């Protein structure tokens with residue numbers, strides 16, 4: 001299938017699915033997010049690149065309102081995220097997949113039960129047959145059809161990450177937020193996960209924000225990169241633009257590349 005949105009070609013005319021404007025969030029005296037702004041367009045993969053502790057996870061949690069910013073504006077699919085009541089928020093969250101930094105699978109549940117969990121939580125696929133079919137579909141999509149009855153402890157790190165992806169995708173979200181999808185994996189498995197993310201993105205037609213400190217991920221997956229530094233969107237560009245940048249911070253990021 002042709003890539004509708006090849007890397008490095010910003011498509012400003014496409015519909016905006018996320019708009020973040022002038023976001024601020026402090027924890028006591030720790031002013032983590034200090035006026036961050038970012039747009040995500042439909043079909044796009046934007047990566048937020050930042051060092052450990054720069055506020056990447058905090059930012060992504062603000063988008064789904066697991067954390068409430070002190071000020072600023074977040075629009076998701078045209079809705080004012082910070083103004084929604086609980087019902088409307090629950091409704092919108094079904095359209096936003098969130099892959100946590102750890103795969104966060106439930107150890108006491110089988111793969112099948114882990115995958116059914118979001119369906120039950122959102123009252124989707126009420127008959128066992130429907131749930132079974134959806135579980136089968138996402139397991140096939142991540143290449144792990146044989147693992148239905150295994151427990152997370154029986155899976156490798158890469159397999160757990162794939163099941164985490166399957167669990168995110170089972171609700172068929174329009175937007176997926178990935179928090180450090182390759183962290184803790186060896187480079188080969190990490191690359192496989194990125195390729196899988198791209199493959200699933202095409203298959204399910206999602207738009208994504210990928211949070212990472214890993215420039216390999218940026219190079220492979222990002223249409224556009226936003227550098228989170230000092231709590232702000234410090235610099236935006238394609239991988240090649242950032243690689244060639246004369247900015248001192250960027251040179252430090254690229255020192256091993």
Ligand SMILES: Nc1ncnc2c1ncn2[C@@H]1O[C@H](COP(=O)(O)OP(=O)(O)O)[C@@H](O)[C@H]1O
Pocket residue numbers: 027030032050051052053054055056057058059
């Ligand atoms: N719930 C919280 N309460 C207080 N401080 C937090 C909380 N979550 C994150 N922080 C602080 O915010 C900063 C950014 O954290 P985080 O977003 O996790 O960084 P990273 O970019 O590595 O994902 C850190 O200084 C962290 O200690």
Ligand SMILES: [Mg+2]
Pocket residue numbers: 056057058101179180
């Ligand atoms: Mg983090």
